[in-house]
Amino acid sequence: MKSKPQVLVIDDDAVVGRSFDRVLSGKGYEVDTALSGEEGLEDIETTDYDVVFTDIKMPGMDGIEVAERIKAKCPWTPVVVITGYGTTENEAKASVLGVTGFVRKPLTPDMIESITLKALEKPVEVAEAANEPQVVAEELPEQLHGWRKAGRISKNIGLFFAAPFIALGYVIALPAVGFYMFAKFGYEAYQKKRASN
Secondary structure, three states, X not given: OOOOOEEEEXXXXXHHHHHHHHHHHOOOOEEEEEOOHHHHHHHHHHOOOOEEEEEOOOOOOOHHHHHHHHHHHOOOOOXXXXXXOOOHHHHHHHHHHOOOEEEXXXXXXXXXXXXXXXXXXXXXXXXXXXXXXEEOOOOOOHHHHHHHHHHHHHHHHHHHHHHHHHHHHHHHHHHHHHHHHHHHHHHHHHHHHHHXX
């Protein structure tokens, strides 16, 4: 059983990794650093991390690809994307991947500690505005989250069973619609020919 929460920081700027280590080590965390996406993914193979921070703009594999691979292998692991190059497109990609947070540099010690705590508590979407982190995902009661999940599952099951009937409806309807259109255009052409005579 782990005595300390395990944190991995993936950033090609060694100063960022040292900043996380300096802030979090004194707060009871075990911090590992990696200078590339490839190195970070190797660390993931050998250690079960409680939270992963990854820079977005790195030589070789970028942070979005790193987050995608981590989520594919360990979907339960919170991943927070940190960057000095925040764009709406990158935030959208990160959200689709299910990352826990997306924050912009420069990161202060308070931000590092706050974001780490939020990532470990529960998967919330974190955004940075005016250099202060804030939760942008709506906080919902736990029971409501369960209902929404159950609703999505029910909807997917319903669509699964309805799909063959929907397809059958199209197979039956399309020839009828085609015949109707053929007859309609033929009739209109006939009427125009009669009118011109």
